[in-house]
Amino acid sequence: MSEILKQHLNQIVSLDKDELKQILLFFKSKSIHKKQFVIQENQLVDEVFFVESGLLKCSFVDETGKEHIMQFACENWWISDFSAFFKKEKSTLSVECIKEAKLLSISFLELELLCKKYPKMEHFFRIKSNLGYVALQKRILSLMTQSAKIRYENFCNQYPNIIKKVPKIQIANYLGVSRETLSRLQK
Amino acid sequence: MSEILKQHLNQIVSLDKDELKQILLFFKSKSIHKKQFVIQENQLVDEVFFVESGLLKCSFVDETGKEHIMQFACENWWISDFSAFFKKEKSTLSVECIKEAKLLSISFLELELLCKKYPKMEHFFRIKSNLGYVALQKRILSLMTQSAKIRYENFCNQYPNIIKKVPKIQIANYLGVSRETLSRLQK
Numbered sequence: 001m002s003e004i005l006k007q008h009l010n011q012i013v014s015l016d017k018d019e020l021k022q023i024l025l026f027f028k029s030k031s032i033h034k035k036q037f038v039i040q041e042n043q044l045v046d047e048v049f050f051v052e053s054g055l056l057k058c059s060f061v062d063e064t065g066k067e068h069i070m071q072f073a074c075e076n077w078w079i080s081d082f083s084a085f086f087k088k089e090k091s092t093l094s095v096e097c098i099k100e101a102k103l104l105s106i107s108f109l110e111l112e113l114l115c116k117k118y119p120k121m122e123h124f125f126r127i128k129s130n131l132g133y134v135a136l137q138k139r140i141l142s143l144m145t146q147s148a149k150i151r152y153e154n155f156c157n158q159y160p161n162i163i164k165k166v167p168k169i170q171i172a173n174y175l176g177v178s179r180e181t182l183s184r185l186q187k
Numbered sequence: 188m189s190e191i192l193k194q195h196l197n198q199i200v201s202l203d204k205d206e207l208k209q210i211l212l213f214f215k216s217k218s219i220h221k222k223q224f225v226i227q228e229n230q231l232v233d234e235v236f237f238v239e240s241g242l243l244k245c246s247f248v249d250e251t252g253k254e255h256i257m258q259f260a261c262e263n264w265w266i267s268d269f270s271a272f273f274k275k276e277k278s279t280l281s282v283e284c285i286k287e288a289k290l291l292s293i294s295f296l297e298l299e300l301l302c303k304k305y306p307k308m309e310h311f312f313r314i315k316s317n318l319g320y321v322a323l324q325k326r327i328l329s330l331m332t333q334s335a336k337i338r339y340e341n342f343c344n345q346y347p348n349i350i351k352k353v354p355k356i357q358i359a360n361y362l363g364v365s366r367e368t369l370s371r372l373q374k
Contacts, residue, residue, distance in 0.1 A: 060328055068331045070324060083321035115310065122309045123302065129316035134270035136323035137257060141247055143330045144255045144363040176331040 002027070004052050005104055008076050012127050013120040023121060026114045027104040032097045038105075039095040045084035047105040051077050054101020055165055058093050059173070069174040072098075072162050078128070099165055148177040152185045189214070191239050192291055195263050199314050200307040210308060213301045214291040219284045225292075226282040232271035234292040238264050241288025242352055245280050246360070256361040259285075259349050265315070286352055335364040339372045 005027070006020050015023065027050070032038060039045055041061070049056075051073050058070045058079055070093055073079035081093040085108060106114070115122035142151055152175060156163050163171065172182040192214070193207050202210065214237070219225060226232055228248070236243075238260050245257045245266055257280060260266035268280040272295060293301070302309035329338055339362060343350050350358065359369040 062332050068328060083324060086317045086321055119306050119309065122306065122313055126309055126313035126316060129313060129320055130273045133316055133320050133323060134273055136320060136327060137270060140323060140326055141255060141257065145249050
């Protein structure tokens with residue numbers, strides 16, 4: 001049983017031991033190694049992943065081959081190609097492991113079943129989704145209003161653990177700046 | 188009773204007449220005129236708004252006085268400073284009426300009560316939030332990967348009604364380009 005998922009859920013909803021035990025049965029464990037993909041482009045996506053340990057990235061590769069990073073995910077984060085997952089479309093993003101990871105996955109049908117059976121879980125995922133929504137609004141405003149320098153500084157303050165574990169080029173690909181710009185900012 | 192909200196809810200959840208009647212009691216009607224604000228900066232935000240008719244914008248004004256538009260909202264859309272609303276913080280965004288509007292508002296407590304009393308409504312708002320989340324992911328990718336020209340063309344295709352009703356400068360402020368750039372793109 002996943003202590004880390006339990007703690008994560010209990011930050012928003014109050015679940016007793018028996019409920020937690022039942023809820024965890026909806027998830028499957030998965031260990032993945034560095035450079036392994038859990039989602040590749042142009043596939044149907046039937047899982048979201050909760051990260052118990054390790055580090056992953058979710059990226060879009062444009063027609064020139066340049067990578068753009070939508071999100072990183074370390075311990076306690078959820079990751080997938082959410083658009084493909086929710087809309088049952090083929091993926092435009094990929095999800096790749098950066099640092100050996102332990103994941104818990106849940107399928108679309110199991111997630112819906114879980115929410116139906118446990119109203120507390122529907123509440124949990126509504127609140128998580130709301131918080132995710134406002135975090136993305138903040139990122140949009142940051143892209144529209146802040147200089148690369150400020151975006152980099154904010155990223156360092158917000159995600160000190162990720163900065164240490166991720167190659168510079170990936171930080172640049174998340175911030176939407178070139179590697180050269182990022183190198184200048186780091187001086 | 189709001190036919191438009193009923194239809195909107197029924198796109199995601201199946202509610203009978205009596206449920207709809209009870210649910211609508213959680214909302215208050217509000218008419219607002221052009222240039223009127225429903226949210227101003229630096230206030231506590233206790234309402235989200237469903238737009239029955241008209242048009243609004245949600246904006247951030249930076250320290251130089253430049254406006255950046257986070258979202259427009261016409262018929263069937265929800266609008267607020269969602270970050271301030273969900274996190275109970277003071278607003279950094281404002282919400283202003285562009286075209287005379289009829290709104291339905293719901294407070295934070297009433298929304299939570301509604302979701303608790305009607306699991307279908309918790310489901311509705313989870314699904315809406317998920318769809319909102321992936322729409323924002325798409326906008327982030329668009330800001331990171333697409334030229335101003337492509338962003339403008341996509342906006343025209345996606346929101347033909349908004350293009351007709353909104354001054355050019357506001358389209359530019361949504362797309363994150365200058366008015367001069369937008370004028371060039373429109374030729």
